[in-house]
Amino acid sequence: MISKVITGKSFYGCCRYVCQDQQRAVILESEGVREYSFLKMGHDFEINRQQSPGKHKAVFHGILSFHPDDKVTDEKMLQIAKEYLQNIGLTDTQYVIVKHNDTNHQHLHLIGNFVNNKGKVISDSWIGLRGKKAAQRLTQQHKLTPSEEKNIKQTNLEALSNEQVARYEIYQAVNDALPRCKTLSDLEKQLLKEGIDIQYKFKGDTQQVQGISFKKGSFAFKGSSIDRKMSIAGIEKTLQQQLQQEPKQANRQGLRR
Structure with a gap:
């Protein structure tokens, strides 16, 4: 079992990302x-x-990924998740434990x-390391496949787990940056500070933007x-709405003066 930990500022953004799609x-x-x-x-x-x-940064977002060879029931996953939270010291606090069905391994x-x-x-010092150590202890305790077994399946699982983290970090960065932007160029500059590149897809040989992708690291x-x-x-719809709101906000501020 592999542990990945992300800390963040937006509970709304995290809950939306994790829970909105009820199919997964x-x-x-x-x-x-x-x-x-x-x-x-x-x-x-x-x-x-x-x-x-x-x-x-009060948001704790942990991802627990199980080895493809481990078939774990929902009841067992819930038990492991609660013991994990206890192990890392996240106690006497609010939490949600969510299973996702969007990959070929359980997580x-x-x-x-x-x-x-x-x-x-609650202290978040060394929270990533604490998570990894807790996952190692629970892997042994529940007789799961240890992450130290470096076969091809394990390598793929590690990549999948890193991919999930990259996807969420991009989501969080765009969600945080977009309200402060007026143009796509503004968004590019904000995301570059977070190590995220924007890539565009153009229509044919024109300069008409048809699609957008985000790249962080190798993902x-x-x-x-x-x-x-x-x-x-x-x-583009969000940027346009924000531009339209600016005159209204300026008028309200003028009236207050």
């Missing part, structure tokens, strides 16, 4: 949040976070709040495969 996402358990709507779920996480407003997404139910901050994804709003049409 199966919620195994939630604690302290409403699971029937990713909007309400994100809101519930955010309410708790506001008890400690200085904690800006879980865990969302947790680094601000606990008492409004205290590249069509915008529409990350989220429907991140297709070229979705991004």
